[in-house]
Amino acid sequence: MTAAPRPAPTARLGQNQYGKAETRVVRVVRDGAVHHLTDLNVSVALSGAMDEVHLSGSNATVLTTDATKNTVYAFARTHGIDSPEAFGIHLARHFTSSQASIHRARIRIESYGWQRIAEPDTGHSFVRDGREVRTAQVEFDGTTWQVLGGLKELTVLNSTDSEFWGFVKDPYTTLPETTDRVLATDVDARWRYGWNGAGEQPDWQALYPAVRSRLLSAFAGTYSYSLQQTLYAMGARVVEEVPEVEEVRLSLPNKHHFLVDLEPFGLTNDNEVYLAADRPYGLIEGTVLREGATAAIPTD
């Protein structure tokens, strides 16, 4: 290999990471005739002593992304997949401990739900439960752990108990006030667990539905004067009732449902017929923290 010319002195390398994205692994565990199914999409991002590969193309410190993919499959066999979080912890610990050049690993996982087909219940027949995608992210730098749980594409709607009025009227404000509107959103949530590697791992499989049910019940049970208020209620409910969670980040598109004007056709429309709009949409984003916690989930 001919040495590639070094870059002119005006440029330098900043933060960088690499790895195999979207490795799709499905694991079947057979408990006699009863099978259990896990369905994940795993993305690995590694960083460390990677200056040379950028500057000269030398791969001497580079674990191939193909090997990171192979590791995902091998670990599904050797460690099993108790939960996305536990699986990510196995992977992050492995990459940072087995290669001197790798100083930090971030594992992102999407988990897809399946239900059993009930009739007939063969023990091995499943139907995809598409309501939402569960997410997890594990970061480890050899010392400090950060574990995020999450979900996305959970679509919810309240057909009443939502108002919107009393807002600023600037010269570009034409929106009428309303005391009864549809409030709908696709919940995109990530939450940070307090677990830092010391002591036993918490029960990730129990925590996911615990958080999810709080998000849903706060959405349903909040009489809303703005989507921001609902967002805060959802995040606060989790922080207040799930002690393992330090911080929740929510991104909530306002899926506008506009009341259709039927007057031109001689019809009333008493909050009955709505147009579901695509774009543009309001986008409300915010973090709710446990008192004393420091925000660590990226806001961008």
Next chain:
Amino acid sequence: MTAAPRPAPTARLGQNQYGKAETRVVRVVRDGAVHHLTDLNVSVALSGAMDEVHLSGSNATVLTTDATKNTVYAFARTHGIDSPEAFGIHLARHFTSSQASIHRARIRIESYGWQRIAEPDTGHSFVRDGREVRTAQVEFDGTTWQVLGGLKELTVLNSTDSEFWGFVKDPYTTLPETTDRVLATDVDARWRYGWNGAGEQPDWQALYPAVRSRLLSAFAGTYSYSLQQTLYAMGARVVEEVPEVEEVRLSLPNKHHFLVDLEPFGLTNDNEVYLAADRPYGLIEGTVLREGATAAIPTD
């Protein structure tokens, strides 16, 4: 308007249709504090005496697509939405009977499911049940009705009881035979009802789950030697057990799950760890008919 020049004699107009596609209508019915939600995506296609608009641009026989959209909203108010099929029948009858120039109407509808949020049960809080999209298609030419029910994006998987062997070996065949594989597909089904406009409409809302449950149970309960066999079993089950259905068309992608070779890592893989592939995929399509029925669902 200056008359546009008529086309040279070598070209002539063939089949044509037009209308507003993807009108998104959400209807809320309030039964006291308990709300009911219907969420549709309606596409209208009309045809008839439309030569002039193509040849000279004269819109004298053209009902605007904007008006077809308005009709969808107005009918949601005046007729309600008892089922996608009944709603489509109202629309198709209206367009063909109210405009002399419109000779045929085809209404396609997607219906999105919602469940109630259980805790708290406010009566007005819903979560999108994304497992599949229900579809309906109604065609009417003023005389003859054709009603199709359907569903798509229903993802199912059997983790065993599927074999694949005994196939043709040509010079390009390298696939090994197997007696135990994962069988997974996204069910895309359309079925034609026998109802032709005479007599009462059948109970569309009861028929949809009746067909859906047959598709699921035949998928789960069929010990499969090929996806074609499973396809036929699914269609036949519907035709045999749901007398209102004359014909079923199924399009089933073979969502390949390849057993990962873990031997390079010193590991066995006894049908435990699979790679879920995206492309390419097998695509199996077929029609199953009631004996004596004539196929009418397009195969392309």
Next chain:
Amino acid sequence: MTAAPRPAPTARLGQNQYGKAETRVVRVVRDGAVHHLTDLNVSVALSGAMDEVHLSGSNATVLTTDATKNTVYAFARTHGIDSPEAFGIHLARHFTSSQASIHRARIRIESYGWQRIAEPDTGHSFVRDGREVRTAQVEFDGTTWQVLGGLKELTVLNSTDSEFWGFVKDPYTTLPETTDRVLATDVDARWRYGWNGAGEQPDWQALYPAVRSRLLSAFAGTYSYSLQQTLYAMGARVVEEVPEVEEVRLSLPNKHHFLVDLEPFGLTNDNEVYLAADRPYGLIEGTVLREGATAAIPTD
């Protein structure tokens, strides 16, 4: 293999087909330092003596979809890819002539364009030219050939010379008439070549740009009173000027650009600021035929 039970007599098998969909093949031809790139997505659908595989699961007449995929790759090597149409013809002839059980083959191909990076022109550096996807479809039943060319996702816009007025006013019509609007669409076109297998194949690579340029020039050059008129002009231009084409099917969404009402802000809007809408959209579909030709492109 235990014989699966035969279906009850009320069901029978109708039209069916199968094959590997979306095989992505890229071919590089090295002409010294100058490389040539072809990038295809190939879908194979076969039909024939396939009753047994549906009824009993016997695969004795089934060429695997995996073998059809392998054939695509092998033929890219042995036959090259002169054009999507010629490649499809090789494949369709092979499947129908080499397997007694296969009576009909339909090959669908998407072709993605690449341009050379000009600076520096290394001879082997390309940038994807994403303006549209070229499509081709070849069907062969052992006797009769049908070859369709096509394109999709070709987005075009006229910012004036489009009017829309003089339409039907029914009780649901509220759209104002206009004598100056934006007309925009995504062209989805398929055209049928007259070539039936007798004689030399036409020059497919020359015909594609010949048709495409007619579609573009007719769109640009037609002063339009309706999108239907523009559709007909586009199809007729092709039929009249490209003798190899018998029939054109066009599907044109009306990508609405609504003039924004700026009056509430004390501003005029003289056809300057538009809102580009997503859904709903008008959808205009139609076939234009050469005089004497019989329509064969599916309309659904």
Next chain:
Amino acid sequence: MTAAPRPAPTARLGQNQYGKAETRVVRVVRDGAVHHLTDLNVSVALSGAMDEVHLSGSNATVLTTDATKNTVYAFARTHGIDSPEAFGIHLARHFTSSQASIHRARIRIESYGWQRIAEPDTGHSFVRDGREVRTAQVEFDGTTWQVLGGLKELTVLNSTDSEFWGFVKDPYTTLPETTDRVLATDVDARWRYGWNGAGEQPDWQALYPAVRSRLLSAFAGTYSYSLQQTLYAMGARVVEEVPEVEEVRLSLPNKHHFLVDLEPFGLTNDNEVYLAADRPYGLIEGTVLREGATAAIPTD
């Protein structure tokens, strides 16, 4: 409005922002018969004194997202759209200066390219040039400006002059080394301009093609031993040759093209026939900075 109960003391509000996302604005400027077209997708995110709306639902400090949408349309009329960056600067300055409660504005813009249809050149006929999406982001907190240019979905491929070998071999490494492979990626790039609000704005419309051409030429002209090396070369080329740019962040998926094994069919494959894979894919991300600059583009 009944005051909503204040949250329990364990939760508190962190970073938050809101606004209208994906406002689609198209502007036509008529220079006699010659029209000019601008096509943007604008997303506004505002933050400031927004505690009350989260805690009690009071909207007293909330400018509606609907008003931010209206402002986009009005500003397209009053300020025109000289470039995405200049348009974003108008918007960000307006929101932060006109509302005391708004302390920071971030404007994200996607810009879609159109070319003139050449034959006939009507002056008002355009075809979408889909090769890539140009992006811009403007942030302003009343004092400090940050302007990012960018592009995404620019797909490029080198069919040779790419090697990959000399990498770490751990127990999960099975990838063979290669001295001639296809290197392909979708370029997703963002770059930060040094302009901080002092002095004239740079010529954004000239800078975009200046950066784009450097990215392309560095991709094409770099003999590559790894995608990381190519990434660094692309970023360094921009930093070294475009003085207005301080920092470049690149995210480059490795769009794997696997050489197909044709040996089972008795065929050689001398870097001719490739399988274009979808998932999983390597993902290489990195920042290149001007010496002395501080990284500010988010890495996550």
